[in-house]
Amino acid sequence: MTVALFTLGGTIAMAGAGADERGGTVVTRLTGADLTAAVPGLDIPLDVHDTRAVPSANLTFRHLLDLVEQASEAVRAGARGVVVTQGTDTLEESAFLVDLVWPHPEPFVLTGAMRNPTLAGPDGPANLLAAARTAAADGARDLGALVVLDDEIHAARSVRKAHATSTAAFTSPNTGPVGHVIEGTPRILTRPPRRTPLTPGTADPARVALYTVTLDDDGDALTRLGEDVKGLVVAAFGVGHVPADLAPVLGDLATRIPVVLVSRTGAGSVLSHTYGAPGSETDLQRRGLINAGLLDPYKARVLLRLLLMTADVTVKSIAETFARYA
Structure with missing residues (x-):
């Protein structure tokens, strides 16, 4: 063979x-x-x-x-x-x-x-x-x-x-x-568990933005995303933190498009319930952001684009898939 x-x-x-x-x-x-x-x-x-x-x-x-x-x-x-x-x-x-x-x-x-x-x-x-x-x-x-x-x-x-x-x-x-x-x-030497493969939808791949949060970030570029994209991946500090002023901006976007929270560090996971200050991972999830776990920014964008190719996809189904694959 x-x-x-x-x-x-x-x-x-x-x-x-x-x-x-x-x-x-x-x-x-x-x-x-x-x-x-x-x-x-x-x-x-x-x-x-x-x-x-x-x-x-x-x-x-x-x-x-x-x-x-x-x-x-x-x-x-x-x-x-x-x-x-x-x-x-x-x-x-x-x-x-x-x-x-x-x-x-x-x-x-x-x-x-x-x-x-x-x-x-x-x-x-x-x-x-x-x-x-x-x-x-x-x-x-x-x-x-x-x-x-x-x-x-x-x-x-x-x-x-x-x-x-x-x-x-x-x-x-x-x-x-x-x-x-x-x-x-x-x-x-080791066999990671295999996830159930996804079936791509028939729609064209959607435009998904990747935004990296930086020191003293005022989020002005985020407010101008408008209807240009169908999804957003936010590469946040550390375990999933952003400046407090960005939190309501991201929360507002999450009411209109799926917004996925990842770490910009390159290793380690976004947390889910450790920090509680404005702009923390707990605060951002409460505002509707989707936790990407161990996925890095580039893989999170790939997964989100693939999911958005399905016509009947919802924010809930996207969050559930990220929970399985992240």
Whole structure:
């Protein structure tokens, strides 16, 4: 049985172009056949699908949901797992979106590279080999979407890109990796519980704003959101706090659109009932904000956008889903 490989461009698929008028020196040009040919010791049969060779900054919800359907077709045709190569800029968001909707026990593994093939020591071939072996491993079944780079295996709902250039850029701050690739063999060390996959609605993805609270924030930008967005994610201080003057502004918005409360710190959870001052997590929940728990701002936005694609969604159903997935 083969593993289905879908290529989406990114650093892993870049090659030298020479300096041009745009100032860049590498562009996306390597195909899936080029990528696999560069992997020494590749012992997993791959069925290669070149799909969309674009920087990951250009990917959309619709692109990724279409990719999930293509990957599902590959699994239904007999693929034992799926590997996707893409740019690392949005890889954590892509992986979480896939994890929310992937309905199969077969592993869906995303990987990429931090060092392009024109540099000494490109990491793409090693990452692709580790990803392919993970996708083919029985132990990786029923784990949903996984991210494999630097011989680490991360659960999609926990992983974050935590460094701009390091080959060890991907971490899972709250949990650590679920496994490692050791001497070429994937070793799954812990198995987080699998959530029931969501079914995407048919509506176009809604516009959801992400607002990061900062020191001495007067919230003026929030008052001008108006009808431009259908949802809001607020990345608050620490365990879910904002300046007291922002609390009524957010409360007013929560009467019109879903407003989700997350921590801007990158690790740890929003609390629910510890602090009681104006602008605290307790106060904001009383005003209608939805607690996102351990989800970081980017994943909370992905989940909220996905939920808003359903025509009959309500604030209550959104809150219930966040309680399950956060």
